[in-house]
Amino acid sequence: MTYGRNDQPRQQQRGNGGRPDSEERHHRTQRHNQFRKSRPPKSARFPPKPKPPKVESKIYFIALLPNAAVGTEIIRLKQEFAEKYEARKALRVLPHITLQVPFTASPELEKSLGPALHTFAATLSPFEIKLNGFGGFSFTRRKVLYINVEKNEGIVHLHQQLVDFLRKDFGFSHMLARYGFNPHISLAFRDLSDQEFNMAMDEYGSRPFDAAFQVRNLYLLRHTGTSWEVLQKCRLGGE
Numbered sequence: 207m208t209y210g211r212n213d214q215p216r217q218q219q220r221g222n223g224g225r226p227d228s229e230e231r232h233h234r235t236q237r238h239n240q241f242r243k244s245r246p247p248k249s250a251r252f253p254p255k256p257k258p259p260k261v262e263s264k265i266y267f268i269a270l271l272p273n274a275a276v277g278t279e280i281i282r283l284k285q286e287f288a289e290k291y292e293a294r295k296a297l298r299v300l301p302h303i304t305l306q307v308p309f310t311a312s313p314e315l316e317k318s319l320g321p322a323l324h325t326f327a328a329t330l331s332p333f334e335i336k337l338n339g340f341g342g343f344s345f346t347r348r349k350v351l352y353i354n355v356e357k358n359e360g361i362v363h364l365h366q367q368l369v370d371f372l373r374k375d376f377g378f379s380h381m382l383a384r385y386g387f388n389p390h391i392s393l394a395f396r397d398l399s400d401q402e403f404n405m406a407m408d409e410y411g412s413r414p415f416d417a418a419f420q421v422r423n424l425y426l427l428r429h430t431g432t433s434w435e436v437l438q439k440c441r442l443g444g445e
Contacts, residue, residue: 264313265429266437268306268323268368270335270361272391273419277301280353283415284393287351291402293394299434303335303355303389305368305424309382319376320426320438326371327424328444333360337417340410341390342403349398351406353415355389360421362387368424 272280280301288294336356343350355361365387372378398406426438 262313263310265308265310266315266319267304267308267427267434269302269304269425269427270421271300271302271423271425271436272335272417276337276417276419279417280391280393283353287393287406291394291398291406293397293402295397296392296394299392300436301391302425302427303361303391305365306372306383308429309378315376316428316437322371322375323424323426323438323440326368327440327442330364330367330424330442331360332420332422332442333358333364335361335419335421337391337415339415340393340413342407342411344400344403348396349400349403350390350392350395351398351403351410352390352392355391357387357389361389364421364424365389 271277277300281297284296284301288297336358337353338356339354341352341354366385369378369383369385372383373380393410394406422442424440424442425436426440427434428437429435
């Protein structure tokens with residue numbers, strides 16, 4: 207009996223010596239597995255590089271703090287305001303005048319910034335701060351009622367020198383360390399409605415407040431996750 211070209215048995219058509227398909231697949235699988243086993247494992251050739259430990263950044267800012275007597279009176283005003291207007295966020299922060307707005311950095315910065323601030327503060331002289339009346343400003347998401355700080359040569363010079371110092375020695379950007387400066391001590395911020403802000407300005411806008419204190423120290427503060435703590439106290443004029 208003869209067969210046509212298209213009538214040949216399947217195993218002869220494939221040219222595999224008559225080996226059934228299942229045997230051919232098994233044979234190829236064995237050869238593939240032998241080849242894979244002969245290679246060294248990837249972990250031995252390329253060991254994973256150890257990852258450096260993750261360091262969480264902290265939030266800092268630089269400020270002036272009033273003396274104990276003035277600070278106590280400001281805290282009393284904050285409490286009074288909080289009871290009237292349910293604006294309590296400002297109670298979480300010590301009374302202060304911000305010189306450098308909050309910034310985020312690695313805790314490693316503390317090792318260099320702390321001593322450098324000591325040296326910087328030693329080049330400046332103490333001066334007096336006067337507080338006079340109340341003021342406020344209102345943006346869409348931020349409304350602030352504050353105690354006015356009178357600008358004088360001492361605080362303006364300190365702020366300008368601090369901006370230059372942070373830009374030159376620590377690479378602060380012009381957007382972060384700014385020359386624009388409106389010194390004040392906040393009584394309430396961020397948790398006032400438009401109506402509450404307008405009512406507060408009507409009440410406190412013409413209300414008198416006068417106090418003064420001597421500035422002898424510059425402070426570096428750090429956020430703990432729940433509140434601010436004084437990290438560094440730098441004396442003006444040195445020890």
